[in-house]
Amino acid sequence: MQRIPEPELMNEPEQARAYAEADFSAPHDAFVAHFRQRFPGFAGGAAIDLGCGPADVTMRFARAYPEAAILGLDGAQAMLDLGRKAVDAEGLGQRLTLQQCCLPDTDLPPRAFDAVISNSLLHHLDDPAVLWQTVRHVARRGAALLVMDLMRPASAAEAESLTQRYAADAPPVLQRDFHHSLLAAYRPDEVRQQLDAAGLEQLRVEAVSDRHLLVWGTIHV
Incomplete structure (x- = not known):
């Protein structure tokens, strides 16, 4: 099945609220x-979350690593507005900063982060x-990288089946x-080809569920 692109930004208020209120605790x-x-071996340091949305993963990462200072980036202001309220409610504002940013952004500090997540x-x-260009720009040598994303099904029928299995009550x-x-x-x-083209051959790609893949490894460039 060929890829069908979707809009890069999720900036509709209804859309942002639905994501902020949904229970994504399992994934x-x-x-x-x-x-x-x-x-x-990672205990803390400077971390960056690329595409943080309403910051649910960002906050979970912050709670898991109390010695980490985290910058969350997203292009959708509606998502960030809800994320900032959640960060304030959790009392994480001293360690977790949310910033509007659309990639690529060459103003991001180079080689500044010990962990890059997305x-x-x-x-x-x-x-x-x-x-992948942003990863190379912001990651320190030796930084930990973990990217999790959906994995395109083999067919439209499988996509419909996964939607019914995991989102029927949403x-x-x-x-x-x-x-x-x-x-x-x-x-x-396809992700493997992207990494090789970006000079990130050391990173691993693996499927971790029927709908998720991981890209992970240590940045050496």
């Missing part, structure tokens, strides 16, 4: 668990090289977005 806790498993951004990018806007996101996601072999 988002899994994200942090994947990071812990693959980087057991959840569900890649499939929004029509040019995936933007993400609000209509989330059902729609999940289905569209599956169609817009990249396959592991």
Whole structure:
């Protein structure tokens, strides 16, 4: 099945509220668990979350690593407005900063971060090289990188089946977005080609569920 791109930004107020109010605890806790498993030596430092949305993963990462200072970036102001309220409510404002940013952004500090994380951004990018170029720009040598994203199904029928399995009880806007996101996601072999073209051959790509893939490793460039 060929990839069908979707809009890069999720800036509709209804859309942002639906994401902020939804229970993504299972995949988002899994994200942090994947990071812990693959980087057991990481204890803290400067971290950046690319495409943080309403900051749910960002806050879970902050709670898991109390010695980390985290910058969350997103292009959608509606998402960030809700994220900032959540950060303030959690009392994480001293360690967690949210900033509007559309990639690529050459004003980001170079080689400044000990950890680079990203959840569900890649499939929004029509040019995936933007993400990998940003990773190379912001990551210190030796930084830990973990990117989790959806994985495009083999067929439209499988995409519909996954939508019914995982989003049947979700609000209509989330059902729609999940289905569209599956169609817009990249396959592991496509991501492998992206990494090789970006000079990030050391990073690993693996499927970790019937709908998620991980890109992870230590940055050496």
